[in-house]
Amino acid sequence: MDMKSTVHPLQDVNIVGTSPLISPVQLKQEFPLTDALAEHVWKSRNTVCSILRGDDPRVMAIVGPCSIHDPAMALEYAAQLKVVADEVSDMLFVVMRVYFEKPRTTVGWKGLINDPHLNDTFDIVEGLRRARQTLCQVNSTGLPAATEMLEPITPQYIADLITVASIGARTTESPTHRQMASGLSMPVGFKNSTEGSLEVAINAMKAAQAQHRFLGIDGNGQTCVMTTRGNQYGHLILRGGRNGPNYHAEAVAEASAMLKAAQLPPRLLVDCSHANSSKDYRRQPQVWNDVIGQRAAGNSEIVGLMLESNLCEGAQTLGPDPASLQYGVSITDGCISLETTAQLLRSARQMLRSGRRSG
Numbered sequence: 001m002d003m004k005s006t007v008h009p010l011q012d013v014n015i016v017g018t019s020p021l022i023s024p025v026q027l028k029q030e031f032p033l034t035d036a037l038a039e040h041v042w043k044s045r046n047t048v049c050s051i052l053r054g055d056d057p058r059v060m061a062i063v064g065p066c067s068i069h070d071p072a073m074a075l076e077y078a079a080q081l082k083v084v085a086d087e088v089s090d091m092l093f094v095v096m097r098v099y100f101e102k103p104r105t106t107v108g109w110k111g112l113i114n115d116p117h118l119n120d121t122f123d124i125v126e127g128l129r130r131a132r133q134t135l136c137q138v139n140s141t142g143l144p145a146a147t148e149m150l151e152p153i154t155p156q157y158i159a160d161l162i163t164v165a166s167i168g169a170r171t172t173e174s175p176t177h178r179q180m181a182s183g184l185s186m187p188v189g190f191k192n193s194t195e196g197s198l199e200v201a202i203n204a205m206k207a208a209q210a211q212h213r214f215l216g217i218d219g220n221g222q223t224c225v226m227t228t229r230g231n232q233y234g235h236l237i238l239r240g241g242r243n244g245p246n247y248h249a250e251a252v253a254e255a256s257a258m259l260k261a262a263q264l265p266p267r268l269l270v271d272c273s274h275a276n277s278s279k280d281y282r283r284q285p286q287v288w289n290d291v292i293g294q295r296a297a298g299n300s301e302i303v304g305l306m307l308e309s310n311l312c313e314g315a316q317t318l319g320p321d322p323a324s325l326q327y328g329v330s331i332t333d334g335c336i337s338l339e340t341t342a343q344l345l346r347s348a349r350q351m352l353r354s355g356r357r358s359g
């Protein structure tokens with residue numbers, strides 16, 4: 001029986017509607033994790049853990065669209081990226097950005113899961129279907145997938161297909177996201193805050209290492225108390241902040257010193273986009289080359305980089321008619337083209353090889 005007050009509206013005052021969701025188990029029946037996919041995700045996660053421990057000398061390159069808005073486009077991108085990933089695999093471990101949830105500064109399209117038809121119809125059940133199907137297909141190409149974990153309910157639906165996750169600059173300080181990360185099964189990168197604070201991300205890594213009890217859902221969609229083990233593969237991602245970039249050697253050295261002071265392994269990734277490129281995608285190559293140069297010169301504390309890249313360069317605005325969108329172009333942050341991405345991966349391979357020979 002609903003125990004709402006009959007005298008005053010006190011509950012659900014600002015709730016316009018609720019609608020039930022498919023359960024994680026049901027979605028997994030529609031798009032199952034095959035043994036081959038499970039083997040691939042398992043091996044890819046182990047590789048990322050080895051890179052983070054410093055046992056695998058390769059550099060992790062997390063590259064791909066700022067957001068996935070067209071699954072067919074994502075698959076075309078994945079197929080082409082895989083060719084380059086194989087070419088550079090002796091020096092770089094390429095993981096595709098397959099980001100379905102966008103944290104907005106204020107408002108805006110919140111990603112394929114939230115609004116898969118791109119028209120404010122918010123068909124979240126269909127969004128979850130498209131996300132899981134896309135992840136099955138991307139992983140089937142042989143590429144591992146990276147994503148941002150934003151809604152704490154989402155991981156139960158897709159996490160088995162994710163090799164490495166990130167917590168974004170806007171949520172790194174959120175206790176909810178830190179708790180969630182403590183229970184995630186893959187390594188989790190924490191971005192520095194939008195203000196540029198590394199301390200926030202370092203605190204997040206410590207919090208996520210610990211065990212927590214919090215509220216979540218199980219595979220059947222039943223709300224429950226989650227008890228977590230703690231995630232030992234948290235890592236720092238430098239993405240720049242309000243006061244400018246933090247990818248230069250001095251900023252990397254400062255980050256490393258802070259990690260050591262916090263008794264955390266001094267290994268980090270650099271995001272070449274966002275505030276490190278002053279949100280101008282054309283600057284990403286400059287950041288990439290600088291950071292690869294640092295690594296090639298011997299700084300093995302830099303274990304990975306991130307690029308925002310799409311089939312075509314730039315960005316376009318999502319308007320009222322999604323059918324008029326240009327194919328292959330981002331509808332969130334500006335991206336470099338896949339062609340430029342391939343050049344950057346190949347030149348990085350050369351720089352890293354030369355660095356290893358002279359080191």
Ligand SMILES: O=C[C@H](O)[C@H](O)COP(=O)(O)O
Nearest residue numbers: 102103104105106108332333
């Ligand atoms: O990576 C994507 C964006 O930078 C992030 O979601 C914030 O976007 P916004 O400032 O356009 O809302």
Ligand SMILES: C=C(OP(=O)(O)O)C(=O)O
Nearest residue numbers: 066168169170191239274
């Ligand atoms: C939102 C993102 O980045 P940040 O949290 O660094 O702004 C992102 O990588 O998609």
